Amino acid sequence: MSFEILDAEGAILWRVESSEPRQVSMLVYGRVPPGFAQSVPRDEGRPRPFRIGEDITTVSVTLRREFRHQAWASGPDTLRILSSAMSLRPAGG
Numbered sequence: 776m777s778f779e780i781l782d783a784e785g786a787i788l789w790r791v792e793s794s795e796p797r798q799v800s801m802l803v804y805g806r807v808p809p810g811f812a813q814s815v816p817r818d819e820g821r822p823r824p825f826r827i828g829e830d831i832t833t834v835s836v837t838l839r840r841e842f843r844h845q846a847w848a849s850g851p852d853t854l855r856i857l858s859s860a861m862s863l864r865p866a867g868g
Contacts, residue, residue, distance in 0.1 A: 776792065776793045776795070776836065776837055777790060777792040777793070777834075777835075777836045778790070778792075778802060778811075778833070778835050779791075779815070779833070779834050780804065780822070780832070780834075781831065781832045781833075781834065782829065782831065783829060783830040783831075785832075787815045788822045788823060788831075789804065789805065789816070789822035790815040791807050791811040791812065791813050792811060792812055793810050793812070796837065796838060797809075797810045797811065799811075803852070804825075804852040804853075804854075805821040805822050824852060825848035825850065825851055825852065825854070826848060827848055827849065827851075828847065828848060829847075829848045830845070830846075830847060830848075831846045831847070831848055831854055832844065832845055832846070833846060833854070836864070838864070839863060839864055839866075840861055840862070840863060840864060841861070841862050841864055842859065842861050843859070843861075843862075844857075844858070844859045844860075845858045845859075
């Protein structure tokens with residue numbers, strides 16, 4: 776299970792992962808939720824702030840689904856979701 780945030784060029788700004796399925800009610804940009812480990816940035820520091828107005832993509836991957844959200848940065852650590860899509864992942868994928 777993973778969650779990542781990408782900039783308009785597709786570079787990963789922040790990524791957290793868990794080896795086991797976890798329920799997360801809310802994510803705060805740059806704060807690693809319990810049971811997760813941060814893999815980007817590698818130094819375990821905070822990711823860079825968003826640039827207001829920049830296009831951002833969030834990707835949440837679970838065992839069976841992938842969720843993508845297109846967003847717009849409304850502040851240094853806040854997003855406004857513009858569109859969402861869900862796709863099924865192959866079994867064992």
